[in-house]
Amino acid sequence: MSTAPQLVVHRDKQLMAQAAAARLITKIVDAQASRGSASVVLTGGRNGNGLLAALAAAPARDAIDWSRLDLWWGDERFLPEGDPERNVTQAREALLDSVPVDPKRVHAMPASDGPHGTDVDAAAAAYAEELARAAGPENHGPVPTFDVLMLGVGPDTHVASLFPELPAVRETDRTVVGVHGAPKPPPTRVTLTLPAIRAAREVWLLAAGEDKAQAAAIALSGAGEIQAPAAGAYGRSRTLWLLDGAAASQLPRSLYPPASA
Numbered sequence: 398m399s400t401a402p403q404l405v406v407h408r409d410k411q412l413m414a415q416a417a418a419a420r421l422i423t424k425i426v427d428a429q430a431s432r433g434s435a436s437v438v439l440t441g442g443r444n445g446n447g448l449l450a451a452l453a454a455a456p457a458r459d460a461i462d463w464s465r466l467d468l469w470w471g472d473e474r475f476l477p478e479g480d481p482e483r484n485v486t487q488a489r490e491a492l493l494d495s496v497p498v499d500p501k502r503v504h505a506m507p508a509s510d511g512p513h514g515t516d517v518d519a520a521a522a523a524y525a526e527e528l529a530r531a532a533g534p535e536n537h538g539p540v541p542t543f544d545v546l547m548l549g550v551g552p553d554t555h556v557a558s559l560f561p562e563l564p565a566v567r568e569t570d571r572t573v574v575g576v577h578g579a580p581k582p583p584p585t586r587v588t589l590t591l592p593a594i595r596a597a598r599e600v601w602l603l604a605a606g607e608d609k610a611q612a613a614a615i616a617l618s619g620a621g622e623i624q625a626p627a628a629g630a631y632g633r634s635r636t637l638w639l640l641d642g643a644a645a646s647q648l649p650r651s652l653y654p655p656a657s658a
């Protein structure tokens with residue numbers, strides 16, 4: 398069942414990143430207190446990396462027990478290990494190299510020079526198996542119930558590497574698929590599908606900047622998920638859109654929250 402999106406609009410991009418980082422710290426600490434460990438799905442892109450950099454700079458990051466945190470990715474650019482365009486490379490630079498994460502709990506998606514070579518479909522299947530192995534009987538299907546799954550919203554309404562009208566956004570069975578011919582470089586990618594995204598307790602969509610304004614307005618105004626993948630991303634208990642004023646500037650007034658800062 399879909400959860401109705403809740404919106405929080407912050408003054409600007411920097412404040413949004415800092416507030417989202419604070420929110421994430423609290424979520425992780427609470428999950429670790431109640432379930433022993435936490436699992437978070439990271440996103441690539443400017444807003445996702447901005448949040449990670451804000452988290453790295455937040456003194457409260459030390460409240461997290463980094464050894465009891467599983468990190469997954471919503472998508473990956475299928476490039477060689479260490480390529481600066483890979484989402485995991487950027488996450489390492491923004492945050493992961495400066496905190497004591499357990500390397501065994503950092504579940505990066507495969508690289509194009511990894512065990513599956515350039516076979517992106519095999520790489521996607523391997524990640525699906527890794528997720529299935531991590532899912533317990535208490536979870537809802539072949540992926541763990543992630544505590545928080547974050548998605549940067551692209552200017553064309555894509556989330557993860559689910560681009561409008563491409564086959565990946567139509568997938569209803571598999572949890573991870575290879576993407577061929579993505580309109581944003583690089584063309585070959587690995588992505589979670591909508592069914593995997595919807596297994597998360599909370600899905601947070603990040604949209605900051607003027608170039609996200611139209612995408613946010615379309616996705617939040619009743620568009621279909623095939624044409625606007627962001628519209629199909631929701632969590633089991635909560636779907637939260639975190640925006641800045643610029644990204645919220647084209648939202649219908651009926652959606653604009655009364656007083657957020």
Ligand SMILES: O=C1O[C@H](COP(=O)(O)O)[C@@H](O)[C@H](O)[C@H]1O
Nearest residue numbers: 440441442443444549550551557
């Ligand atoms: O390529 C990607 O783009 C989106 C959005 O990125 P942004 O720079 O426009 O914020 C991101 O969510 C995705 O993870 C990434 O692979």
